[in-house]
Amino acid sequence: MAVELPGTFMQRMKDMLGSDYEQFAESYQETPYSGIRANTLKISVEALRALSPFTLEPIPWCPSGFYTEAGARPGKHPYYHAGLYYIQEPSAMAPVELLGVQPGDRVLDLCAAPGGKSTQIAAKLQGEGLLVSNDLHPDRTKALAKNLELYGVRNGIVLNESPGRIAAAFPAFFDRILIDAPCSGEGMFRKDEDMVKQWEPETPLKYAAMQREILASAAEALRPGGTLVYSTCTFAVEENEGMIREFLNSHPEFSLIPVGGTGSFAPGLGGLPEAARLWPHKVKGEGHFMAVLRHDGSGASAEEGAVYPAHNGRDKALSVSPRNKGGKAQASAKAAAARADGGRGGKPGRAAGKSGGAAPGRQSQGMGEEAALAAYAIFAEEQLGWQPSGYPVLFGDHLYLSPLPKAALDGLKTIRPGWYVGHIRSGRFIPGHPLATALHPAESTRCLSLSSSSGEGVSYLKGETLSITADRLSVKPGSPSKGYVLVCIDGYSAGWGKWQDGMLKNEYPAGWRWT
Numbered sequence: 001m002a003v004e005l006p007g008t009f010m011q012r013m014k015d016m017l018g019s020d021y022e023q024f025a026e027s028y029q030e031t032p033y034s035g036i037r038a039n040t041l042k043i044s045v046e047a048l049r050a051l052s053p054f055t056l057e058p059i060p061w062c063p064s065g066f067y068t069e070a071g072a073r074p075g076k077h078p079y080y081h082a083g084l085y086y087i088q089e090p091s092a093m094a095p096v097e098l099l100g101v102q103p104g105d106r107v108l109d110l111c112a113a114p115g116g117k118s119t120q121i122a123a124k125l126q127g128e129g130l131l132v133s134n135d136l137h138p139d140r141t142k143a144l145a146k147n148l149e150l151y152g153v154r155n156g157i158v159l160n161e162s163p164g165r166i167a168a169a170f171p172a173f174f175d176r177i178l179i180d181a182p183c184s185g186e187g188m189f190r191k192d193e194d195m196v197k198q199w200e201p202e203t204p205l206k207y208a209a210m211q212r213e214i215l216a217s218a219a220e221a222l223r224p225g226g227t228l229v230y231s232t233c234t235f236a237v238e239e240n241e242g243m244i245r246e247f248l249n250s251h252p253e254f255s256l257i258p259v260g261g262t263g264s265f266a267p268g269l270g271g272l273p274e275a276a277r278l279w280p281h282k283v284k285g286e287g288h289f290m291a292v293l294r295h296d297g298s299g300a301s302a303e304e305g306a307v308y309p310a311h312n313g314r315d316k317a318l319s320v321s322p323r324n325k326g327g328k329a330q331a332s333a334k335a336a337a338a339r340a341d342g343g344r345g346g347k348p349g350r351a352a353g354k355s356g357g358a359a360p361g362r363q364s365q366g367m368g369e370e371a372a373l374a375a376y377a378i379f380a381e382e383q384l385g386w387q388p389s390g391y392p393v394l395f396g397d398h399l400y401l402s403p404l405p406k407a408a409l410d411g412l413k414t415i416r417p418g419w420y421v422g423h424i425r426s427g428r429f430i431p432g433h434p435l436a437t438a439l440h441p442a443e444s445t446r447c448l449s450l451s452s453s454s455g456e457g458v459s460y461l462k463g464e465t466l467s468i469t470a471d472r473l474s475v476k477p478g479s480p481s482k483g484y485v486l487v488c489i490d491g492y493s494a495g496w497g498k499w500q501d502g503m504l505k506n507e508y509p510a511g512w513r514w515t
């Protein structure tokens with residue numbers, strides 16, 4: 001590799017690896033591996049394999065993950081814009097596989113940007129339950145929100161908060177928490193030269209201080225009996241086994257679930273074989289560390305109280321009506337309940353971004369909330385033929401469907417309170433791009449499928465107006481051809497168009513276009 005690795009780092013690795021060191025050092029001459037992960041919210045693994053223009057080789061630790069061949073440019077294919085896969089470093093797909101997410105779970109991804117692992121969690125939730133994706137750095141939450149929208153996530157909330165404030169707002173609430181910790185990034189040296197340039201011998205200790213705080217907050221937000229996965233992409237023991245050992249000493253209610261030494265996962269170092277390592281000289285991927293921690297179930301969980309509807313996509317409840325999805329998706333956060341029952345004040349949060357983003361707290365400018373929701377309901381009936389579930393949250397003229405009541409997010413910096421469905425303009429409802437990306441063709445009254453290979457798909461993604469004859473539209477019986485059309489690429493939703501008299505006006509957002 002072009003960048004020389006720091007001598008202090010290499011000496012430490014020599015001490016750590018002993019006879020394996022030579023092999024480890026040689027692995028830096030290899031080209032790093034690349035991968036994609038099927039978005040099973042939109043396409044099955046089998047269907048992606050059949051459709052893929054790239055040669056795909058399975059990644060052993062992730063059933064929906066594949067290595068892509070050198071020279072493949074998956075980011076430059078219309079399927080990427082249709083959200084059929086996420087481009088992700090292969091080892092980075094491992095932590096979520098160990099989190100054990102089930103549909104209906106309440107999951108917190110504490111250090112989530114740009115959203116690789118959050119999108120993986122969302123796929124496992126299959127639209128049921130709750131995903132809260134958080135990142136401390138405001139700039140990074142923009143990419144996080146965009147990736148969740150591209151992926152078609154309906155039950156996700158994006159926060160820009162400190163882990164401590166999240167724990168205070170949601171004590172003993174989440175079934176599963178992922179900490180993909182900020183770290184010294186030594187495991188990424190082969191892939192990212194900037195990590196090498198930023199590294200100094202003291203870097204691991206600097207990150208260890210942050211990791212300690214994040215772990216302590218996560219322990220408070222986890223419900224009794226819940227599961228916490230801690231991962232890093234570094235080799236430093238003080239950020240890995242050392243951090244976990246320290247956490248176990250101060251949190252005796254947690255124990256390690258053994259994952260090291262199984263399948264592709266090497267055992268942890270320093271007398272912690274239950275933890276897992278992915279070594280770049282042993283697997284086809286970069287360096288990673290993972291520990292799975294289970295709470296023993298002692299202590300009180302969040303009070304039963306506020307209930308939110310699971311986003312299974314076809315719930316009729318649009319108003320704030322309690323709905324229990326199989327018991328599990330029953331949100332019983334003490335905080336959510338307390339705040340839903342009267343609130344505790346605090347600074348208003350804020351939402352941002354191109355697909356919505358008026359400041360929460362502002363009421364609808366043009367019309368009252370009731371009228372705005374009525375306009376949306378009319379749109380949903382006409383355009384979708386069904387009413388998606390979720391708590392309606394109106395920020396200015398922008399409407400979201402949230403998996404939690406609005407009051408549950410009071411005082412938290414909220415980038416996205418839920419699924420952005422659109423905004424009100426002059427008394428009419430205008431559908432948002434994230435509404436389209438999360439829809440399946442059968443969920444829209446009017447659809448048009450463009451081919452990824454004919455050039456039409458790319459023309460649409462470039463924002464061009466297309467000439468489309470009426471017979472090419474797929475329209476549900478009894479509906480007119482004129483109006484909003486869900487535009488798909490080879491049958492997978494990509495955005496909106498507006499059809500009239502043989503012309504498709506392009507509604508693909510400027511900031512998302514193919515360049």
Ligand SMILES: C[S@@+](CC[C@H](N)C(=O)[O-])C[C@H]1O[C@@H](n2cnc3c(N)ncnc32)[C@H](O)[C@@H]1O
Nearest residue numbers: 111112113114115116117135136137180181182
């Ligand atoms: C390893 S990256 C996360 C990658 C992400 N999980 C993914 O799969 O795309 C770590 C993230 O932690 C964020 N971060 C740093 N300090 C944090 C803190 N104290 N609390 C929450 N997030 C933090 C960084 O902004 C960064 O985006």
